[in-house]
Amino acid sequence: MSRRQFRPPPRTGDGPPDDTGCTVLHVDMDAFYASASLIDRPELRGTPVIIGGGGRSVVLSATYEARAFGVTAAMPMTRARRLCPHATVISPDHDRYAAISEAVMATFRSVTDRVEPLSLDEAFLDIAGAVRRLGPPTAIAQWVRDTIADEQGITCSVGVASTKFVAKLASGLAKPDGLLVVPQAEVIVFLHQLPVGALWGVGERTEEALQRLGLHTVADIAHTPLDTLRRAFGEATGTHLHHLAWGRDERRVLAETREKSIGSDETFAADIDDPALIHRELLRLADRTAARVRAAGMMGRTVSIKVRFADFTTITRSRTLRDPTDVSRDIFVAAIALYDALGLQRARIRLVGVRMEGLIDSERAALQPRLDDPDHGWREADRAVDQASARFGAGAVRPAALVRGTSIAHTGSMPRKTGPATAGPGGDLS
Amino acid sequence: MKFRVEREVLADAVTWVARGLPNRPPVPVLSGVLVEADRAGTVTLSAFDYEVSAKVTFAADVDEGGTVLVTGRLLADIARNLPSHPVEVSTEGTKVQVTCGTSRFSLLMMAADDYPTLPASPNSSGSIAGDVFTQAVHQVAIAADRGDTLPILTGVRMQVDGERITLLATDRYRLAMRELTWTPAASSAAYTALIPARTLSDTAKALGAAGSVELAFGSHAGGEGLIGFEAGQRRATTRLLDGEYPKVTSIFPTSVDTEAVLSTSALVEAVKRVSLVAERNTPVRLRFAEGQVAIEAGAGDDAQASEAVECSINGPDIEIAFNPHFLLDGLAVVGTPFSRLSFTQPSRPAVLTGQAEAEGDADSSYRYVLMPVRFAS
Numbered sequence: 001m002s003r004r005q006f007r008p009p010p011r012t013g014d015g016p017p018d019d020t021g022c023t024v025l026h027v028d029m030d031a032f033y034a035s036a037s038l039i040d041r042p043e044l045r046g047t048p049v050i051i052g053g054g055g056r057s058v059v060l061s062a063t064y065e066a067r068a069f070g071v072t073a074a075m076p077m078t079r080a081r082r083l084c085p086h087a088t089v090i091s092p093d094h095d096r097y098a099a100i101s102e103a104v105m106a107t108f109r110s111v112t113d114r115v116e117p118l119s120l121d122e123a124f125l126d127i128a129g130a131v132r133r134l135g136p137p138t139a140i141a142q143w144v145r146d147t148i149a150d151e152q153g154i155t156c157s158v159g160v161a162s163t164k165f166v167a168k169l170a171s172g173l174a175k176p177d178g179l180l181v182v183p184q185a186e187v188i189v190f191l192h193q194l195p196v197g198a199l200w201g202v203g204e205r206t207e208e209a210l211q212r213l214g215l216h217t218v219a220d221i222a223h224t225p226l227d228t229l230r231r232a233f234g235e236a237t238g239t240h241l242h243h244l245a246w247g248r249d250e251r252r253v254l255a256e257t258r259e260k261s262i263g264s265d266e267t268f269a270a271d272i273d274d275p276a277l278i279h280r281e282l283l284r285l286a287d288r289t290a291a292r293v294r295a296a297g298m299m300g301r302t303v304s305i306k307v308r309f310a311d312f313t314t315i316t317r318s319r320t321l322r323d324p325t326d327v328s329r330d331i332f333v334a335a336i337a338l339y340d341a342l343g344l345q346r347a348r349i350r351l352v353g354v355r356m357e358g359l360i361d362s363e364r365a366a367l368q369p370r371l372d373d374p375d376h377g378w379r380e381a382d383r384a385v386d387q388a389s390a391r392f393g394a395g396a397v398r399p400a401a402l403v404r405g406t407s408i409a410h411t412g413s414m415p416r417k418t419g420p421a422t423a424g425p426g427g428d429l430s
Numbered sequence: 431m432k433f434r435v436e437r438e439v440l441a442d443a444v445t446w447v448a449r450g451l452p453n454r455p456p457v458p459v460l461s462g463v464l465v466e467a468d469r470a471g472t473v474t475l476s477a478f479d480y481e482v483s484a485k486v487t488f489a490a491d492v493d494e495g496g497t498v499l500v501t502g503r504l505l506a507d508i509a510r511n512l513p514s515h516p517v518e519v520s521t522e523g524t525k526v527q528v529t530c531g532t533s534r535f536s537l538l539m540m541a542a543d544d545y546p547t548l549p550a551s552p553n554s555s556g557s558i559a560g561d562v563f564t565q566a567v568h569q570v571a572i573a574a575d576r577g578d579t580l581p582i583l584t585g586v587r588m589q590v591d592g593e594r595i596t597l598l599a600t601d602r603y604r605l606a607m608r609e610l611t612w613t614p615a616a617s618s619a620a621y622t623a624l625i626p627a628r629t630l631s632d633t634a635k636a637l638g639a640a641g642s643v644e645l646a647f648g649s650h651a652g653g654e655g656l657i658g659f660e661a662g663q664r665r666a667t668t669r670l671l672d673g674e675y676p677k678v679t680s681i682f683p684t685s686v687d688t689e690a691v692l693s694t695s696a697l698v699e700a701v702k703r704v705s706l707v708a709e710r711n712t713p714v715r716l717r718f719a720e721g722q723v724a725i726e727a728g729a730g731d732d733a734q735a736s737e738a739v740e741c742s743i744n745g746p747d748i749e750i751a752f753n754p755h756f757l758l759d760g761l762a763v764v765g766t767p768f769s770r771l772s773f774t775q776p777s778r779p780a781v782l783t784g785q786a787e788a789e790g791d792a793d794s795s796y797r798y799v800l801m802p803v804r805f806a807s
Contacts, residue, residue, distance in 0.1 A: 322711075363805070364729065364730060365805070366712055366751065366803045366804070366805055367803060367804055368603055368713075368753055368801065368803050369801055369803075370602040370603060370801060371600065371602055371603065371681045371779055371799065371801045372602060372676075372680075372681065373801075
């Protein structure tokens with residue numbers, strides 16, 4: 001669900017596009033969350049539908065019919081409802097999205113083992129090794145589109161090109177439900193007709209700066225001396241822009257399948273300024289994040305928190321721990337320390353989030369226990385909680401501070417009491 | 431004020447007092463060194479930052495007595511770099527002139543009126559050989575915590591019981607303990623002091639060359655909460671850390687299943703080499719079996735290394751992993767040609783002690799207890 005939409009430039013070549021050497025596919029589900037949510041609600045197809053939570057959450061996705069009214073992802077639900085009051089609002093079903101995503105990724109992997117997922121609903125495929133077996137790139141792309149439409153009941157758009165960034169541009173231009181091949185010989189002409197905002201890495205700021213310099217199209221950038229670009233945007237960005245404008249993109253499709261970070265955030269039903277409530281929410285998020293990290297068989301070293309204030313300014317802070325961990329309490333303690341270090345004086349907060357980064361396989365993680373660690377500590381407690389959750393459902397066992405009510409985000413008001421529970425197994429030196 | 435002294439004498443003295451000067455003093459005067467010249471022919475330098483005080487007295491040709499305060503770090507740098515000639519220090523107006531051969535320095539005088547009063551000079555509670563003291567402090571200070579999570583663990587605990595001193599430090603991952611004897615002024619001496627590890631090892635290092643170091647505890651040091659050190663003309667006091675040091679007796683393993691004795695230097699060399707491939711936080715694995723220890727690091731797709739060192743093993747084979755830095759820290763200070771490693775389980779603390787000969791008994795005056803690394807699953 002891109003911020004900006006561009007029109008595909010007219011083709012220059014004749015006849016069917018020559019897809020020789022176009023071995024990079026970018027596959028992007030069309031309005032993924034919306035389409036997936038409509039599988040069970042076929043009657044809503046062709047009508048404006050917004051996927052998002054109630055209250056003050058943000059838009060996760062919207063059908064193209066809703067987008068026509070200006071609804072975009074990450075927009076507050078209240079605003080989306082105002083823009084498109086007759087749209088049907090459906091709550092997100094994350095389990096379902098994950099299941100469809102897994103099936104789609106499995107389809108990709110049947111084509112090639114070089115699949116680089118970018119998110120749940122998009123991925124790069126390097127099909128250089130599949131051409132001999134499965135046919136030319138265009139045929140493979142069409143097969144992927146057909147298979148996903150048949151098996152999952154949702155559509156996708158595919159960009160076919162020789163580099164990642166052109167393939168990604170092409171899939172964006174092919175949307176919805178389309179296929180666009182950019183032959184190697186036509187890359188430069190194709191690119192040069194596009195506005196500068198189409199280039200990878202050009203966000204609003206860079207775009208403004210480019211516009212100020214009178215550079216409106218990719219061709220303008222391409223014909224600006226490299227030194228000028230470097231002076232204006234710095235060594236790295238300047239060079240990067242120059243290379244992209246000439247269609248050069250050395251990045252390879254990396255079959256990186258493991259998640260790099262795991263986290264969750266919560267938008268409050270009403271802005272909150274009570275530190276005790278925020279601490280409790282951080283406890284809940286840390287608990288949930290840790291459970292997901294453990295379920296993924298990973299451990300992480302960097303804990304980060306996100307805080308969004310009532311005016312939507314958002315800050316993140318992170319701390320790298322001495323050792324990797326998957327222990328709920330370690331993550332919670334680090335998150336609270338990060339939050340307290342902000343020194344907020346009853347600032348009104350809209351959202352908090354907790355995230356674990358620097359994830360590695362827990363099988364490879366070396367732990368340096370302390371001399372006085374008890375034989376049965378927080379790690380063992382977490383394991384017991386996980387087993388109880390597996391048997392009786394998530395949340396069957398949870399910190400005492402979280403027992404009353406499920407979430408302050410949904411109940412709105414909670415009896416004010418103490419901060420999060422801190423009792424638990426400890427050592428001699430603690 | 432006006433006095434003359436040999437460059438070496440001045441450089442040694444200024445270096446000693448300026449050693450503990452704060453980099454960013456809370457009050458500007460604390461970055462100064464107080465120079466007091468006495469007509470009787472002595473010059474005293476002192477520095478103080480409310481935590482640590484240092485003082486030294488040396489003989490000089492004093493023409494004119496007086497007291498000035500000058501920037502300590504600059505004076506130390508100048509003194510160290512002067513040519514090897516007599517140095518003349520004198521005041522002229524608001525400047526302090528330092529002249530040596532043909533080089534001249536002119537330093538601004540700081541306002542000495544604001545300078546705090548130093549703690550009183552300590553009276554000795556007893557004495558200890560300088561080299562023994564320095565080594566013991568060094569052996570223990572490596573295990574002190576460098577972080578800021580538990581301030582009390584950044585200290586070295588010094589416990590005096592008659593003729594025995596026990597030094598101990600731990601950062602909860604390893605624990606170092608050294609027992610030694612000293613000559614107390616009174617045989618009933620009993621003190622406990624928790625000394626910031628950094629300051630203690632700096633002070634011990636600077637005093638180590640002296641034959642004998644006097645220690646002053648409690649009222650001898652000029653008040654509770656202070657410890658005093660004195661060697662020759664050098665004196666120092668340090669503010670103690672406040673708080674209850676955790677109980678550590680339960681940390682020491684009560685039994686031993688496997689003991690290995692091997693050359694300290696051979697093990698250090700091998701661990702250093704193998705740990706080149708051990709990226710941050712990855713351990714070295716030690717497998718003790720069949721008269722040798724196989725040392726390995728790295729796994730999976732990462733670089734790997736292995737090496738074997740001969741050793742005598744008493745007890746069942748064992749495979750155990752350590753943070754290489756923690757292991758090397760202990761081996762670097764054990765101070766004997768041979769090291770003895772005692773194990774129970776691969777998940778339980780190991781103990782490092784030294785011994786002079788391969789076949790001899792362990793010297794348990796120094797014990798380094800190290801928690802092994804284990805894998806998450």
